[in-house]
Amino acid sequence: MSPVRCDSVIVRFGGEIGIKGEWTRRAYEKLLLRNIKKTLDYHRIIYGEIIRERGRFYIKTGMARETAEKLTRVFGVSSASPAIETSSKLEEIIRKGVQLARETFPAETRFAVRCRRTGKHEYSSMDVCRRLGEQILEALKERNLKVDLKKPEIVVNVEIRGERAFLFSETLTGVGGFPLGAQPKLVGLLSGGVDSPVACWLVMKRGCPVTPIYFDNTPFTDETTTERALETAKALFEWAAGFPHIIYVVPHGGNLQIFREKCPEALTCILCKRMMYRVAERIAEREEAEGIVTGESIGEQASQTLQNLRVLDAAVNKCPVHRPLIGFNKQETVDLAKKIGTYEVSIRKAKSCTAVPAKPATRARLKDVEAAEKNLDVEKMVKETLEKTEILEL
Ligand code: ATP
Ligand code: MG
Secondary structure (H helix, E strand, O other): OOOOOOOOOEEEOOHHHHHHHHHHHHHHHHHHHHHHHHHHOOOOOOOOOOEEEEEEEEEEEOHHHHHHHHHHOOOOOOOEEEEEEEEOOHHHHHHHHHHHHHOOOOOOOOEEEEEEEOOOOOOHHHHHHHHHHHHHHHOOHHHHEEOOOOOEEEEEEEEEEEOOOEOOOOOEEEEEEEOOOOOOOOEEEEEOHHHHHHHHHHHHHHHHHHHHHEEOOOOOHHHHHHHHHHHHHHHHHOOOOOOOOOOEEOOOOHHHHHHHHHOOOHHHHHHHHHHHHHHHHHHHHHHHOEEEOOOOOOOOOOOOOOOHHHHHHOOOOOOOOOOOOOOOHHHHHHHHHHHHHHHHHHHHOOOOOOOOOOEEEEEEOOOHHHHHHHOOOOOHHHHHHHHHOEEEOO
């Protein structure tokens, strides 16, 4: 129920940013402002002045509703409201407030007026609530409105800041977190399935830009699998306007072929993942990333028992492996995937990997896996794989 003439957006970013020490808070605010501007440019939103205040930005724009919507997808933003700016003169606040009610209140609405105020004025916040409430009732008598302070259907909020005031009745919730770039970069193993994009998103929410890596298992998968992975990367990048939108595509089918020829079949998935980790570690080094993110969670697949995860971890030693979904139920991951916009893409039809054995090892032992790898020139495989790796810009 956005009023037609909104000309501003109030962007709030209290939460965790607000409780940081002075220096960090300023640095995060600056980063957040940069990310907001990049997001608006990315979506070709025209905007004017941006006023910075503690815990808030006020953005001047004729595209207020769209701006508020897009900004709920910027990490660090806790909420955004399309608003009408007026001066802080009481008559003007009342005039605009009545207009807002006239344009947006259906008959019989139970409403409340709330006011927050900083600066010196001839009136109190209570005066604003009372006067505006009365005037709305009076001006829209025929609609049979009611003031209801406890359970209003619509709240007219008045936010007064010195000489300026903002009126709004709608607040869109953001995801909070830290502005992207507040923490170092990570590389993300992105398969295109439901889990890995969510895992990447969760670390992005904590401020880490993610460079995705996709392992192309052709001929055990095909172009539908690759296409799906690239599309999920694009969906994820909707949360990273102004950051490089690149993905590493690693040809991995040849490695799988070698495992199948030379190693016990039951270990195929573990050998495959260990090779992925090793390659990812090298890419992380090149990208100056601080670690690897994966979508694994305890017991979610045969390959994801704690014993197996331990064997996977042993493949790398320079780079920690982060698993934000470790304790998630599938439904929790699915719900989040829907919320962040990756789910629809992730469930598209794609060929699943045909190298997966009928009976994959669920409790692999490191010594067996290392014995299997003794038959291979692992270092050479890593090197050759990296040479064939491509970087795509999406
Ligand atoms: P997802 O839903 O993310 O595909 P999954 O539950 O199917 O995960 P696995 O196939 O065992 O689980 O993979 C575990 C993790 O390994 C994935 O979450 C992802 O991070 C990584 N991974 C698996 N396959 C690939 C791939 N082809 N390219 C990049 N990363 C991959
Ligand atoms: Mg999957």
